[in-house]
Amino acid sequence: MGNTETVLIVGAGPGGMEAARAVADLGKRAILVEAKGEIGGTPYSSYATLTPDLQETEEAMGHIVRGIHQNPAIDLRLNTRVVKSEGEVGAFHVTLESEDSTQTVVEVGSIIVATGFQHFDPGRETQMYGYYEYDDVITLVDAERMFKSGAIVRPSNGEAPERVAFIQCVGSRDRQIGNQYCSKVCCGIASKQSIEIKRMLPNAKVFIFYIDMRMYGFWEDQIYWKAQEEYKVNYVRGIVTEVIRKGDKLLIKGEDTTMGRPMEVLMDMVILSVGMEPSKGVDSHVIEPLEALLFSCCRAAPGRQIFFRGIRPPRLSFARRCAVVVSKDGDHGRR
Ligand SMILES: Cc1cc2nc3c(=O)[nH]c(=O)nc-3n(C[C@H](O)[C@H](O)[C@H](O)COP(=O)(O)OP(=O)(O)OC[C@H]3O[C@@H](n4cnc5c(N)ncnc54)[C@H](O)[C@@H]3O)c2cc1C
Ligand code: SF4
Numbered sequence: 641m642g643n644t645e646t647v648l649i650v651g652a653g654p655g656g657m658e659a660a661r662a663v664a665d666l667g668k669r670a671i672l673v674e675a676k677g678e679i680g681g682t683p684y685s686s687y688a689t690l691t692p693d694l695q696e697t698e699e700a701m702g703h704i705v706r707g708i709h710q711n712p713a714i715d716l717r718l719n720t721r722v723v724k725s726e727g728e729v730g731a732f733h734v735t736l737e738s739e740d741s742t743q744t745v746v747e748v749g750s751i752i753v754a755t756g757f758q759h760f761d762p763g764r765e766t767q768m769y770g771y772y773e774y775d776d777v778i779t780l781v782d783a784e785r786m787f788k789s790g791a792i793v794r795p796s797n798g799e800a801p802e803r804v805a806f807i808q809c810v811g812s813r814d815r816q817i818g819n820q821y822c823s824k825v826c827c828g829i830a831s832k833q834s835i836e837i838k839r840m841l842p843n844a845k846v847f848i849f850y851i852d853m854r855m856y857g858f859w860e861d862q863i864y865w866k867a868q869e870e871y872k873v874n875y876v877r878g879i880v881t882e883v884i885r886k887g888d889k890l891l892i893k894g895e896d897t898t899m900g901r902p903m904e905v906l907m908d909m910v911i912l913s914v915g916m917e918p919s920k921g922v923d924s925h926v927i928e929p930l931e932a933l934l935f936s937c938c939r940a941a942p943g944r945q946i947f948f949r950g951i952r953p954p955r956l957s958f959a960r961r962c963a964v965v966v967s968k969d970g971d972h973g974r975r
Contacts, residue, residue, distance in 0.1 A: 642731025644749030645669055650722055651919075653681020654701070656754035657708050663752075664713035671715045671746055672708065673722065673736060680705050681756055688787035691825075691832050692862040725751075757916035760811025760819070768882045769807060769912055776801075776890055777883060777910045779810075780826065783833050792840050794909050796888070800841050801908035805892055806830040807880045808850040812915030823915030828859040830913045831867045838871040847874045847905070849894070878903060883910055 647663045649656045652674035663670040672679075683690060683697055690700045708714055717736060723743070724735035730749050737743050759781055762771040770777050775796040778786075786792050794801050808830060812823040827850065834846045848867075853875065855864045867873040880894040889906045896903040 642727075642749050643747040644730055646671060646746070646748045647750045647752060648673065648722075648732070648734055648746060648748040649752040649754060651675075651681070651754035651756055652679035652708070652716070653754060653756045654683065654704070655756065656681070656752070657704055659752045659754055660708060660714045661704075661711070664711050667713075669713055669715065671717065671748065673717045673720045675719070675721050677719050679708055679716065679718070682758075686781055687784045689784075689832070689836065691828050692857070692859050694832060694836065755919045757919050760823075760914040760917055762810050762912045762914055764811070764817065769810065769880070769910065770883045770885075770890075771912060774883070774885055774890060774910075776908065777912065779912045779914045780829050780833065781914065783911050787833070787836055792837055801844060803845045803907045804834075804837055804847070804909045804911065805890075805905070805907045806834065806846075806848040806911045806913055807883075807892075808848065808853075808913045810912040810914050811917070813851065819915065819917065822854055824854065824856055826913035826915055827854045828856065828863055830911070831855070831859070831863040831873070833911065834867050834873040835863065835871050838867075838873065845874070846871075847876055847907075849876050849878050849880050849892070851879065851897075852877070876903075 646669045647659075649659050649663070649670055649672045652660070652672050656672060656674070657679060660670040660672045676685075678685070680701055684701055684705065687697050689695060690697050693700075708716060717738070719739040720736050722734055723737045725732055727733045732748050732751060733745055734748060734751070735743050735745050759779065762769060762779060771779070776794050778795065783792070792801065792804075793799060808826060809822075810826075811817065812819055812821060812826065814820070830848050831853075834848060837844060837846055853864065868875060876896065877898045878894050878896045880892055882893045884891050884893070886906065889908060890910050892903075892905050892907055892910065894903055895901070
């Protein structure tokens, strides 16, 4: 006998939390499993403020997180992973393991995989930006930590930078490393951070080097034009090929593709707009045990970064690939 009244959700980031809330709103019971000791996912643990309003993350997401903790229809299991799963759609038997190695079997009718993403490692392969060589080359995530601490400084000397450059599409839209997709958020986040830098350091010059700017949702009006018009952020269409040290500065080399000529510019600090890759949790702990159950979903061919592929998929969009649903009627889809 299955338990179609209960849904298992793996991962308690924004995707998993929203899924759990929706399941509870439908009058069903949700078992929400999170590998870490807190819910909220990557934004809650890593980012200081969020688009589109530059609101502090804890304030912006606090009510969602509290809603999960307070909802009696949501059975939250922290520090827990899926280790085994059997059964069929409508009647899954899933073994969960908590950090003290206690195992529990839950009976669920549906499973939602919402294991999210991880940030691209900018030290990998073709990346010539010196992330692991130069202190003053940081990522969007490192910059968020600085915003949280209340100061933007050059890690090399603790001084405020006078010239800051963002390099877009680091780890995304790069066929050489097999990440052909656009991560969809980094143009908006770089623009958001450029505004934050200008607010903290009004005299700093801030540049964004981009292939093309891809602002999704409402961010264009709220962030992109604001950054240019109100905060005088310089958007430069160009391809950066290399970052090297010159004295105590960083020299950015590349091509200004609007002017069609080589460019070399000195900066105090470089921020790499790292993209997203599928969460490690997908490979190690979720999909392997669930693979037999996700019979109609499969991972993409090696080297191609697609989270899940359905049997009759609509056009998959990267930002939407984080959750796969196996529902009781055997249909499946994205959320
Ligand atoms: C630099 C950057 C800045 C961003 N800033 C913003 C912003 O300002 N505003 C905005 O709206 N969006 C922003 N985003 C996008 C936002 O972070 C994502 O859209 C969102 O985090 C996706 O939520 P998710 O739940 O799918 O994944 P995640 O947030 O990655 O959450 C996945 C959860 O699953 C858990 N998990 C993973 N594997 C397992 C497992 N095996 N078992 C159990 N649990 C597991 C993880 O611990 C995590 O808690 C930003 C993204 C980046 C890269
Ligand atoms: S959102 Fe912008 S920076 Fe990110 S991959 Fe797409 S185009 Fe590149």
